[in-house]
Amino acid sequence: MALRRCWRLTGVLSRLPVIHGSSSPVGRVAVSCFVDTYRGCKKTEFQLRKFSAEGRNTDVSYAQLKQLLADGKTVVVDVREPWELREYGFIPGSVNVPLGQVNTALQLAPEEFKDKYDGEMPRQTDNIVFVCLAGVRSKTALNTAASLGFTDVQHYPGGWQDWAEQEQLK
16 A cells, blocks of 8 residues: 555656756656555655756866865766776876766775775765766766765866866877
């Protein structure tokens, strides 16, 4: 019975717009329903989350990224394939997690993440900046992280191409 109620409510809530400080709909929502039958008590819990980073400026400029790296208060995740890093280069201090692995990687235990990607696992509240070659894949990674509950996610739309140009790398 409780599961039936969850299913019906999930269908209704998932179609509702999320209001973020104004009257305009922003993003999408995910609805999770849990039924706890521990000790014979039935308790139904609903979880409603926004999972799009739309509605706030998620773009980081070259100057902002340089400052974030200098402050050491951000995790830079490069979502290109390893061969791209070898061929073109990478932003110093970044962690390479190919785009196809972002969803799984951000759900690993911190020790597993460190072993597999040779970098610190970002926490849900850490500032994370995603980068790629030209800003397309990093936007996808940003939305994936937001859907997993990461709250301070951004991307560098210029990507490696802009970084190399700004740094005058060849």
